[in-house]
Amino acid sequence: MHHANHYYGHSHVLARYCGLDDRSPQRIHGYLQHGWNIGHGMAPDHEFVPGLPLFVWSERTRRRAWSLGRRDTYAVGSPWAYLLAMEPEPDAAAPREGTIWYPFHGWEGQHVVGDHDRLIAEIKATEPGPVTVCLYWQEYRATRVREQYERAGFRVICHGYRGSKWDSLDPDFLRRQLAEQRRHRRVASNRLCSAVLYAILAGCEPAVYGDPMQLDGEVPIWGGQPRIRRQWAQLHGPQVDPVVAREVAVAELGADILLPAAALRRMFHWPEPAAAPTGAALLEGAR
Template identity: 75%
Template structure:
C-alpha cells in the first residue's frame, strides 16, 4: 500500500465502512486522493507507477485527471464523506468558530503574518474561537503561544502519518467531533477542512492573508485560480446552500459506493474472508 493511503486514517475509515478490520486495513491496490486539490487529485510530489489505479474523490477531479493523461481513474468519494455516513450527528448544540490557519508540512514551512491574521479573526468572529493548528505549527511553541495569548482555544487533531509511521486512525473522528461542536468553520485558504466542516453542518468562511509555503509552486493555477474559480467560497460570510452543494460535489458525497463495490475496486476481501478477523475470531463492525 502506498504510504499516503494511510494519511489521516483514510484507509482505516474505509476499512471500517467495508466491514473489515479498521485496526489493520488491507492493502489498497492503487493511489487514494488524500486531500482536496485543484489538479488531478494526486499529490504533485509523489511518483506514480503508470497503469496503477487512482481513486479520486469526485467526478470533477476524475475529468481533470483524464484531461491530463491519467488513466485507470475511479471516483470513490472522500473518506470524510464515508465517516459522516457512519457517524450521524447527535444533535448537540453548536457554538463559535473552528479556525484552520493555512499550514506547512514536513517538507515546507509557512511564511506569513500570524499577528495580522489573529487581528482579522478578532475583527470578524463574534463567538468563541478554537484555532486548530497542524501538528508542525502546534509543536512550535512560539506560533502556538501567539494564538493562545489572543484568547483562543488552541488544539491539534493529531498526526497525518507518513511512511507507515505515526499513523493516527482516529484523526478524522476527532476532527468531526470538534467541527460538530462549532457553528462556523473558517480558514485563510479554501481547503479540505473548510469543505469538511461545510459537509458536517458548519457555516463556512474563507478570509485573511492566505500566507504561503517556502518555495511554493503554483501548480494547476495556484491561489489565483482558486480565487477565480471558487470565488463564491471566499469571504467572512458565504451562502450556505451554495457552499453545501459545492462541498457535496467536491467531496463526492453523492458518489459513495456500497461496501461490496468499494471492496472490489480496492481488491479487498469480503468480511468473512478477512484473515485478520478470522485469526482473532472477531466480527466486523
C-alpha cells in the same frame, strides 16, 4: 501500496465501511486521494507506478485527472463522506457555538511564511463568538506559533499526526476532527482547503478570508491561489451562502457518489469480510 493511502486514517475509515478490521489498515491496490486539490487529486510530487489506478474523491476530480493524462482514474467518494454517512449527527446534539479556524499550514517539506499576528487581528475583528484555532501538528509543536494564538485568547488544538511511511498511523484522526467541527457553528480559514469543505459537509457555516500566506518556495501548481479564488469565488469572504457552499462540498467530496461496500472491496482488491455487518449495512439499518 503507497503510504499516503493511510494518511489521516483514510484507509481505516474505508475498511470499517467495508466490514473489515479498521485497526489494521488494508493495502489499497492503487493511489487514494488524501487531500482536496485542483489537479488530478494526488500530491504533485508523487511518483506513480505505471498501470496502477488512482482513486479520487469526486467526478469533478476524475475529469480533471483525465484531462491531465491520468486515464486509469476512478471516482469513489472521500473517506470523510463515508464517515459522515456512517456517523450522522445525533438529533439530540448539543447546540453549536463559535468558530473553528484553520490557519493555512506547511508540511514536512515546506514551512509557512506569513504574519500570524496580522491574521489574529483579522480573526478577532470578524468572528462573533469564541474561537478554536486548529493548527497542523508542525505548527502546534512550534511553541512560538502556538503561543501566539494562545496569547490572543483562543482555544488552540491539533487534530493529531497524519501518519507517515506506514508509521504512527491514527485510525481516529477523522473522528476527532468530526467531533470538534460538530461543536462549532462556523468554520473559517485563510485558504479554501479540505478542512473547510469537511466542516461544510458536517454542518458548519463557512468563511474564507485573511492573508492566504505562502509556503516557502511555493509554486502555483495548476493555477494556484488565483485560480482557486476565481473558480470558487462563492466560497470566499467572511460570510458565505451556506446552501451554495454545501452544494460545492457535496460535489468536491463525492458525497453524492458513495459506492456500496462490495464495489469498494473489488476496486481496492480487498477481501470479503467475516460475518460482522459492513459499514454499508449498518448505514442501511440506521435509516
